[in-house]
Each structure stands twice: as structure tokens, then as C-alpha cells.
Amino acid sequence: MPNKEAILKVEGFNVEFWVEGVWYPAAIDMNFEVAAGEVLAIVGESGSGKSTTAMGLMGLLASNARTSGSVKVKDVEMLNQPLSLLRKFRGKEVAYIFQEPMTALNPVYTVGFQIVEVLRNHFEMGPNQAKERAIELLTMVEIPEPERSFDKYPHQLSGGQRQRAMIAQSLACDPALPIADEPTTALDVTVQAEILDLMRNLKDKLNSAVLLITHDMGVVADLSDRILVMKDGLTVEENTSDVIFNRPQHPYTQSLLAAVPKLGSIKVRTLAPEAAKAQPVLEVKDLVIEYPKRGRIPAFRAVDGVSFSIQPGEILGLVGESGSGKTTVGRAAIGLLPVHSGSIEILGNNIAGKKLRELKMIRRDTGIVFQDPSSSLNPRLPIGESIGEPLLLAGEAKGEELNRIVEELLDSVELPRSYRNRYPHELSGGQKQRVGIARALALSPKLLIADEPTSALDVSVQARFLDLLTELQDRLKFACLFITHDIGVVDILAHRIAVMQYGKLVEVGPRDQVLNKPQEMYTKSLLAAVPVPDPKEQKKRREARAKLLASIGE
Amino acid sequence: MASLLKRKKNTQQPIEGNETGSSNLEVLGLSQGQIIRKRFFQHKPAVAGLIFMACFAIFVYTASGIHLGTDANPLTIKGWWQFAHTDLPPQGPCADGCPSATHPMGQLPNGRDYFSLVMRGSEISLMIMIVIGGLSALIGTVTGAVAGFFGGIIDSVMMRFTDFILTVPFILIGAVIGYNLGNFGVFPLAIFLGLFIWPGLARLVRGEFLSLREREFVDAARVAGASNRRIIFKHILPNSVGVIIVSTTLLLSSSILLESGLSYLGFGVQAPDVSLGALISTYQGEFIYAPWLFWWPGVIIIAIALSINFVGDGLRDAFDPRQRRRISRKERAVETGTRAQVNKS
Secondary structure: OOOOOEEEEEEEEEEEEEEOOEEEEEEEEEEEEEEOOOEEEEEOOOOOOHHHHHHHHOOOOOOOEEEEEEEEEOOEEOOOOOHHHHHHHEOOOEEEEOOOHHHHOOOOOOHHHHHHHHHHHHOOOOHHHHHHHHHHHHHHOOOOOHHHHOOOOHHHOOHHHHHHHHHHHHOOOOOOEEEEEOOOOOOOHHHHHHHHHHHHHHHHHHOOOEEEEEOOHHHHHHHOOEEEEEEOOEEEEEEEHHHHHHOOOOHHHHHHHHHOOOOOOOOOOOOOHHHHHOOOOEEEEEEEEEEOOEOOEOOEEEEEEEEEEEOOOOEEEEEEOOOOOHHHHHHHHOOOOOOOEEEEEEOOEEOOOOOOHHHHHHHOOEEEEOOOHHHHOOOOOOHHHHHHHHHHHOOOOOHHHHHHHHHHHHHHOOOOHHHHHOOHHHOOHHHHHHHHHHHHOOOOOOEEEEEOOOOOOOHHHHHHHHHHHHHHHHHHOOEEEEEEOOHHHHHHHOOEEEEEEOOEEEEEEEHHHHHHOOOOHHHHHHHHHOOOOOHHHHHHHHHHHHHHHHHHOO | OHHHHHHHHHHHHHHHHOOOOOOOOOOOOOOHHHHHHHHHHHOHHHHHHHHHHHHHHHHHHHHHOEEEEOOOOEEEEOOOOOOOOOOOOOOOOOOOOOOOOOOOOOEOOOOOEHHHHHHHHHHHHHHHHHHHHHHHHHHHHHHHHHHHHHOHHHHHHHHHHHHHHHHOOHHHHHHHHHHHHHHHOHHHHHHHHHOOOOHHHHHHHHHHHHHHOOOHHHHHHHHOOOOHHHHHHHHHHHHHHHHHHHHHHHHHHHHHHHHHHHHHHOOOOOOOOOOHHHHHHHHHHHOOOOOHHHHHHHHHHHHHHHHHHHHHHHHHHHHOOOOOOOOOHHHHOOOEOOHHHHHHO
16 A cells, blocks of 8 residues: 555565574565555465564564564664664564463463553553553453453463453554464464454554464455465565455465365265164263362363264264363273263273273274374384384284385375384474374274364365375275364364364254254354455455344343 | 474475475485484584593503402403502602602502502592492482373372482481491492482483373373383383483482592592592692692592583583574674575585
């Protein structure tokens, strides 16, 4: 928008890291401007250099980085300037909103103290005056009971409230340029929708320029005016949101958009009729799981009276927000958590209350893929050994035969056989997750439990991973409990969908019914909160959601 | 951390782009062990310490020879040094026993060759160090691993026991044991000391196990049907090896100082045998008149303790990816590398 004054002007900006004797470029020749009242989104997959760029603008990079080019905030050069000058701008003119509100807020100070601190650093303000202003800010970001929240510690607030407090802190000095680095990635969809609404309102109210860093095309569609797509440190494409979403020029942008799962765009996956009548692979009845009380903290009922079943060859998508108990159900189903009451039957055998040793036979028929690929593989074991471990321990194969099966498994998850001697840190996130699948499928289980296997992956990697899983499932016909918070993913995979909230099952039904004609209010609000990667469509959905929420009176 | 992360990115990006395609693009990766070795050998003081220790051990053992068997029935391989530490050669040219060509470290008033005494003392000190270090590493690792892995009541009982050992003043224990058992020789003393200085290591290993057992790869191993023993030794222990090595090297150097302290108190090694600490305590009175009697063992103790600490430092830095080297101004001015160059490195 040339008619407005540019708050941030970046010209020929480079960031490089010193790695083992070579300067490795992380951002190359970036040029962009952000004007007042405008949102520029920098989009890219992990490793594309988007966060590095954002941190580099204000000299917040690690000591093994160097920057060159020009960064001007309100026509003052920022790059490689003395800290005393930067300090005047940080917080006051340029404010950061970070991804993890829990780690970005100091846990030993109250929220109010941290906001007051920012205010008194930059303005000559008495403590009472600063407190008044802080409460005003907390009210502005719509934190319930701002006077009481002022004296709360970060751990006493929910994730969404913490993110609001972070935003209040960032906006304390009415910054001309808030930089939001993945502001909603750690949040649930419904909370994300609220934070996005809040950010949009605040931007209009304060008329500031916003730099939004994200990998989520839905968030981008919701908030941004212009978009800059980055890949491997290079600017791939820069244009208005409308052009990027509807007429993307660069093939990379097109593939990025194509990889985003879109609700309701895929044809129904049907289940063979004879499978529906067979004995269920997994049958959960009135399952209750409690985390035992610790000291004065009472026992916590994470799962309360959940019942469902999975037929052979069926994929059941279990959806819920964080804290809904969905992961707990998955872990209990494979015997990793003790059951309080109710029953879990795998192929007709009840595993509730059984000891680990007694579960050994059932282990052969079940496999699990964990959420975090970097945590679920032993960093000191070559991946071939990780994959072969279930086979070895079940006494299925040894030596040469084990080698052969491991190679076959690597083939089936489309990893080169030469990778078997690699260590997990030498693999990318998507590859590690494939290793996780290969290990889970090593004993050809009849039931696979997938606990948010895609939440740590980029969209394009996620798309390939889901293709692979679908193909393997078509071939091997295992039943699958697919746990996720992302309704878009369930839409691609599942035959049936179960929705959980606060440890209870809200709704279970065939995919089409749950997604298109949801019966329960919670399912409806969950669906309405999912942003879609299309600015016009997203605007409509936003208005529809506002109407829906008004009708519930939330 | 950042440097390691960046390095990972470099090696990964070409793979990621090629994920579903054929595997003809081979990217040379480094295993954990190789990375650690490389980082260790970049740490110059650590390498210097390691080389010094190796050379010194060879020098000591070849000089005084190897002594096995009992006093009544000795089994000895003679070293290249002409005098044994019990020999009484005639007094050399220097009346006060100052260093000379035949006696490079001087002589005692009764004519004993000081070089052979220092070599014998070093031999004993090194043996004590290895026994104490090895024993305490074993006890500490196993205790910490079992307590940390099982948790609950096992953890409470074992850790209270550890606390109990920790509260016992082991210098005093060592002194008492040395007073009562010193005549049995140095080896039992080393073993008893080893039985008392493991609690620090046990606590560290326990802490490491407490956090590692919550990681998902442990659950994955459990789902695969692994027994507790397999999970402890095959899956968790290799991941906590950094902590174990580092605190063991620190134990090693402290055990040399501990032995010196005890010998200094007079409860360690008994005459006619010597250790470095015993030599210092005996001849500290001669500091003015025959300073070489004090300086030689003192300098050797300091050199051993320093080089072990350097090796420990190097190991800690090599295992800890958060350790980052500062970049020099010269490096800061280097031209930007091309992507191909980076991928090759």
C-alpha cells in the first residue's frame, strides 16, 4: 500500500549462521515493507528461515549469526546498531509475540508485574499509574476478571489466557510494529479463533503494522493483507492474500496450498460390509481413567465413561482439544496406563487391570505411532535396530531373517534401505515418523494406534505421510485409532469420527455425518473454528462462527 | 545447540526434498559417537590432558617395573630404572642429597633414590585412582539407574540410603579405615574409599533416568515387549553416558586428592611403601633445605589432577550440544558459503 507510510522497511537483508567453518545463509536478500494498519504474513515450512528473519530484524539472534543489509523502523536504521539504541526500540516500537506463552512469560512473576515492568522501563510512570494501565491492557485483550488476573502467575492461567497476557505485555507501549511469531501454533482451534479475532480487532484499534510469522495457511487466510512465501531462505513469492490464494504464480506456493487439508473436499472412504459385522478389533466400554491424587491435589478423572468400538479395517478418528483425554484413551488402549474402571477388549481379550507381562501376547496385535518423532526414537540406536526390536523381542526373527524383514519394512514406508544404519538425528521429522510407522507395523498388528502422528510435521510432509498411511492401510487392512486435534486430517483418513471434550465422548458417527451434519453444539463450534486457506471463504466462516457463538450465548 | 541444529538442517534438506524419490543422493551423516569424538578432539586442553596421562602412566610403570604377588612371595618385572624404592645406594656427590646425574630427583638422607620413590608413589596413586573411580562409577550408576527407573518406594529407600552415605564424613571414615586396615595394603583402602564416594554420581544418574524414562522411546520399547532390564541398559543408559563419564572423571581426580589428604593425615599408605601424598606429608618440613623433596610429588599430583579435569571438561563439552564456541573476528569476515559447499562439509 504505497499511499501509507511504511513502518518497517527491509532492504537486501541477509542472515547467515557460522556452521563448522562456513557461513551458511538462512535468509537471503529479503526485501519487504509493512505499512501502518497492514498485516504482512511470512509463510514457509520449518527451516525456511521465517523465524530467523523475524528475530534478526531486531538483533535477537544467537552469537553465531551475522546480518547484513538494511532494516529501518520508522526510518531509523536498526541493523548492527549499538544495544542502547536497539533497547529504546525493542518493546516500545517493535514488540514480539512468541509461540509458547508458557516459556515466554517468566513463571516466578505475576502477569501484572511483567506488564508493569515493560511500562516502567519505557515511560516515566508511578507504580499505581502503571498498574492502572496494565489492568486497562488486560481488559483490552479480554482476559476475564482483569483486576484479579493482574495478580495471577502464568501457571494459573489457561493457554489461551496466557497468550492474551503475552499480547497485553507486547502491546503495553502501543508498539508501531508487533511481530507475531507463530502466535497460535500452541493453541487449540477454538482458542486460536478467539486469539485471531482479538489480534484483528487490536490491529484496527491501534492502527499498527503487524508482521505475522506462521506455517498455517488457514491463519494466514484469516488475518493477513499481504503474504510473503519463503523457502530455504529465499523469497519465493510476495503478493496480496487474494492473489496468493487464488492465483499463485510460483509452483512452490501452489504445492504448499495443495498440501493443506481442506474440509469436505475428499470422497467418502467406505468400509466393506462384511467387516461391519465381524468381531470388533477394539471395543472400549465405560472406560474411566484417573490420575491418582498427589498430596493435596485430588485425583483427576481424565477419561470418564467412554465407549466405542473399531471394526477390522476401519479407521476411527478421535478428535478433541488439548486436555480432552484423547491421548489418555490411546495410551490405555495399548496398556500403557492403568484403567480405573470399565473394559478395553482387543480381539475379545480384556486388557484392563492386566499386568505388563500378561499383555505380551496382545502386544503382537497392536502397534503405536507416537506424537513426537524426535522423542519416540532412541537417539543412540540406529533406526534399523529400532524397527527390528519388536520382532526380536517377540522371537519372530533373528540375524539374517531380521535383516531381511527390516529391509522390507523400510521399503514399505518408502525409505531407502541404506538408511538402516542411520541414527534418528540424521533424519528429518517426516522420515522419523515413517520409521515410527515401520516399527509399529513390524509385527503386522491388527490394531494401530496413531497418537497425533502429524502434529509435528509441515503441511507438505504431512500430506505425503497421510498418503502413505492410507496406502498402507488399504494394503494391510489394519484397524486404526487415529488421535488428532486437526479435523482436516481426520477428514482425509477416517471412516468414522469420535469427538471428545473434558474426558467425555461428545459425539460418534460416520465421517460425513459428523463433519456435515454435526448434532452436538460442541462439534459445531469446533468445526466453525477451523480456519480454511481461502480469505473469502474464511471471512464467511468467521461471520458464521460469530453468529453460532452468539446463538449459544458464549 | 544452534550450531548442531544448523548442521542437522544442512544434512537434512537435500534428503527432505528427495523423500519419496529414489535414494541415489547419498548424504554423508555423522553418528552420535563420531560427533562426540570430533568435538572432543577439537578441545585442545582435553587432548593434551589425555596424551599427558597416557605418556605419564607408561613412563611410571616402565620405570619402576610391575609389582605383583605378596611381600613374602613377590612377582616382579623389573623396570628400566636402576634403583628400587627400597634400595639404599651410597650418598652421591651432593652432601644434602640434591639432584645429580645418577639421582635426577635427589636422594634422601639415608641414601634412598628419590626418583624411584616418586615413581612408586605415582604407581600407587594411579592404582588408587582407578580402583576408587571404577568402583564408585559402578555403584553410583547402578544405584542411580535403578532408583530413577523404578521410582516410588524403591527410589525413596535407595535415595535415603544415599543421603545417609552422603552425610557420613568420608575423610573421617577413610582415616578410621586406614588406621585399622592400612596394614593390609593399599588395595583394600582404595576399595573402602570407593564404597563411600559414589552418592554424587548416583544422584546425577537418577535425575537423568527420571527425565529419560518419561520419553516416548521408552514407551515404544515397552510396547515392543522389552523387559525392564533391557530398557535400563539398552535404551536409557547409553543416553545418560555423558553424565556418567563426566562425573567419573571428576571423581578420579578427587580420589587422588583424597588419597593424598589421607596419606597426609598419616592413615593412608604405610612405610616402606609410598604414595605421592605420603611423600609430601613426610617431607614438607624439608621445604626450606631440600625443596625438591616437596616439589616433585606436588607437581605430579597437580599435573594428574589438572589433566583429568581437562579430559572431563572436554568430555562434558563434547556430550553437551549446548556448548557453543565463540566465533572469532577473522571467521566473522569469511565469505558466505554456497549451499553445495555447506552440504559437502
